[in-house]
Amino acid sequence: MIIHVKKEIDQSIINEIIQKYDAFCFANENEYVVITSSSVKEIDAKFSNYVSESFVFETDIQLASKKYIPITRKVRLSNEIEIGGDTNNTVMIAGPCSVESEEQINQVAAFINQLGVKVLRGGAYKPRTSPYTFKGLGLNGIKLLKQAGSKLNMPVITEARDSTHINDVIEHTDIIQVGAKAMYDHGILNACGNSRKPVLLKRGFGTTLQEFVQAAEFILSLGNPNVMLCERGIRTFETKTRFTLDLCGVAYLKEYTNLPVVLDTSHAMGYAYGVPDLTRACTAMGIDGLIIETHPNPKVAKSDASQQLNLEEFEKMYHSLQPIAAAVGRKIV
Numbered sequence: 001m002i003i004h005v006k007k008e009i010d011q012s013i014i015n016e017i018i019q020k021y022d023a024f025c026f027a028n029e030n031e032y033v034v035i036t037s038s039s040v041k042e043i044d045a046k047f048s049n050y051v052s053e054s055f056v057f058e059t060d061i062q063l064a065s066k067k068y069i070p071i072t073r074k075v076r077l078s079n080e081i082e083i084g085g086d087t088n089n090t091v092m093i094a095g096p097c098s099v100e101s102e103e104q105i106n107q108v109a110a111f112i113n114q115l116g117v118k119v120l121r122g123g124a125y126k127p128r129t130s131p132y133t134f135k136g137l138g139l140n141g142i143k144l145l146k147q148a149g150s151k152l153n154m155p156v157i158t159e160a161r162d163s164t165h166i167n168d169v170i171e172h173t174d175i176i177q178v179g180a181k182a183m184y185d186h187g188i189l190n191a192c193g194n195s196r197k198p199v200l201l202k203r204g205f206g207t208t209l210q211e212f213v214q215a216a217e218f219i220l221s222l223g224n225p226n227v228m229l230c231e232r233g234i235r236t237f238e239t240k241t242r243f244t245l246d247l248c249g250v251a252y253l254k255e256y257t258n259l260p261v262v263l264d265t266s267h268a269m270g271y272a273y274g275v276p277d278l279t280r281a282c283t284a285m286g287i288d289g290l291i292i293e294t295h296p297n298p299k300v301a302k303s304d305a306s307q308q309l310n311l312e313e314f315e316k317m318y319h320s321l322q323p324i325a326a327a328v329g330r331k332i333v
């Protein structure tokens, strides 16, 4: 249950409510927002004078639910760029899987910037499947990414692999990416909830939609409203492609949640040949954003070499998206 409580309430009474219902509470402009388990369906009558509005839910998808906020939230990514809300934007986020060197990240940033791409990605703490592969440049990688973005006035996004470096990610980047394998890391989720920076939460590849959105609830319930969901493929019986992009799940998220939805076609497909078509298909669904990996020379990329588009392939795909977006009332920004 979500309860809006008037600001003039005595602090001792709000504390009593929090204790009684084991609730979360944060303040927004006009009122306190108190969130209990969805098993709570009504609040004690003695508190009712303080309640301005209340919302009852069937499951613990509450703050993220369209039943609470009937439209997609708007999240500000930088002074110039917003995602979701009434913007009709499909925000393109692009860059290499990993920041590998100053030269590499600057080259990609300059290239995509002149095309019109506004948000730069690059991993620095890579959550690898084998311990013997490139783990990223760490803090130095984040700094190179930020430097490359700042020169071109592009906000940057990088992922946190675990909670030991989440504070560095929050400090040095504009958007926090929570990777598919890190989706259950409560150190990361709590730090994201206590920040007010935008968070791109990726769906774990073995995660149901309920679990996925509940992970977002951990962030939202601490008072950070700036959460975006990213579908990046789930594991199925199929092995010819790296993962299976769950577009039915995307339709569900658009219908039932109020969070902007971003599609990652690179990790879903796993092979560059399929990424442009898949990205066009996603664009036709009318989504809030895309995150695509591109590298100056994918053959020698230190991570995810098979799926990264080279710069020419990226450019060609990018130019093909605008008319598709326009056909569904959106624009690629």
Ligand code: PEP
Pocket (backbone or CB within 6 Å): 097, 123, 127, 159, 178, 179, 180, 181, 202, 232, 264, 267
């Ligand atoms: C990535 O974005 O490079 C990445 C590792 O993604 P995911 O967490 O979706 O696997």
Ligand code: MN
Pocket (backbone or CB within 6 Å): 097, 098, 267, 293, 303, 304
């Ligand atoms: Mn990658």
